Amino acid sequence: MITLTQLTKKYGDRLAVDDLTFSVTDGRVTGFVGPNGAGKSTTMRMMIGLTRPDRGDVRYAGVHYRDLRHPARTVGAVLEARSMHPGRTARNHLRATAALSGIPSRRVEHVLAEVGLQPAADKRAGTFSLGMRQRLALASALLGDPQVLLLDEPSNGLDPDGIRWLRDYLAGFAARGGTVFVSSHLISELSMFAHDLVVVGGGRLLAAESVQAITARNDVDVRVETPQPTELLEHLAAHGVASEVRADRLILRGTTRAAVSQIAFDHRIRLLELTDVSRTLEDSLLDMTRPTAEFASA
Numbered sequence: 001m002i003t004l005t006q007l008t009k010k011y012g013d014r015l016a017v018d019d020l021t022f023s024v025t026d027g028r029v030t031g032f033v034g035p036n037g038a039g040k041s042t043t044m045r046m047m048i049g050l051t052r053p054d055r056g057d058v059r060y061a062g063v064h065y066r067d068l069r070h071p072a073r074t075v076g077a078v079l080e081a082r083s084m085h086p087g088r089t090a091r092n093h094l095r096a097t098a099a100l101s102g103i104p105s106r107r108v109e110h111v112l113a114e115v116g117l118q119p120a121a122d123k124r125a126g127t128f129s130l131g132m133r134q135r136l137a138l139a140s141a142l143l144g145d146p147q148v149l150l151l152d153e154p155s156n157g158l159d160p161d162g163i164r165w166l167r168d169y170l171a172g173f174a175a176r177g178g179t180v181f182v183s184s185h186l187i188s189e190l191s192m193f194a195h196d197l198v199v200v201g202g203g204r205l206l207a208a209e210s211v212q213a214i215t216a217r218n219d220v221d222v223r224v225e226t227p228q229p230t231e232l233l234e235h236l237a238a239h240g241v242a243s244e245v246r247a248d249r250l251i252l253r254g255t256t257r258a259a260v261s262q263i264a265f266d267h268r269i270r271l272l273e274l275t276d277v278s279r280t281l282e283d284s285l286l287d288m289t290r291p292t293a294e295f296a297s298a
């Protein structure tokens with residue numbers, strides 16, 4: 001279990017991370033989502049002592065990161081694609097990393113196999129694709145056989161096969177009792193394998209709950225096709241109905257089919273389609289984070 005309590009970090013006047021309190025449960029995959037600049041990377045850096053918080057702390061099973069006896073055996077982290085000596089082979093890179101952390105070199109062969117890099121073990125890291133470098137970074141994080149894996153945007157640069165492999169790997173790691181905390185801006189991808197989500201925006205916590213709970217709360221929208229969209233939108237707005245135009249259809253929030261058909265009928269507006277549509281997890285998360293987005297598109 002990882003516990004973050006009132007974690008706060010200011011850069012100049014800007015609160016990058018603002019009083020974050022949440023916990024990450026063992027045996028589950030927890031997704032960490034939020035728009036650009038939400039404070040995800042800063043939080044993850046504070047979780048492994050790379051950035052010093054102004055306030056608050058992070059504990060692993062009750063112990064401060066700085067007090068861990070064997071940090072590499074507790075937490076394996078893959079943050080920004082770290083620089084590797086381009087002339088060094090994957091195997092030698094792992095041997096050097098293991099030696100630095102006092103980890104027996106026999107772990108090297110184990111982690112190479114674990115991430116499927118054995119066939120490329122004697123190739124120089126400088127020749128690796130981004131996807132292979134990601135696997136090598138994951139292999140380094142696994143050297144200490146950690147309880148916790150922290151990954152910042154690990155699917156960047158992976159092809160669809162690589163993404164599926166990573167997803168299955170992390171699900172297996174959690175199923176064996178491990179703790180997985182993974183940030184991603186690909187909400188739809190995270191929703192396929194995360195059990196829990198921590199949502200941040202503007203440095204603040206917006207939600208920390210199971211994917212199931214967020215999905216269960218999802219409302220239903222009403223989708224309408226009409227040859228008189230402008231007229232209908234005008235009357236809907238007068239009734240306080242929020243709307244969005246998507247592919248020639250109106251998507252209406254906070255209303256019902258009955259209410260829309262009544263409004264249309266009252267104003268002699270023809271409807272070609274009137275359907276309930278479930279909101280996706282992505283819709284709900286965008287609703288939560290949109291007001292906090294640094295570069296809102298709307």
Ligand SMILES: Nc1ncnc2c1ncn2[C@@H]1O[C@H](COP(=O)(O)OP(=O)(O)OP(=O)(O)O)[C@@H](O)[C@H]1O
Nearest residue numbers: 011014015016034035036037038039040041042043
């Ligand atoms: N070293 C730093 N100095 C000054 N400001 C910083 C520093 N690191 C981050 N910030 C600022 O803190 C805020 C949070 O940044 P952070 O990188 O943690 O967000 P993020 O959620 O990881 O975003 P992204 O997905 O774009 O990486 C941003 O406004 C960023 O500009």
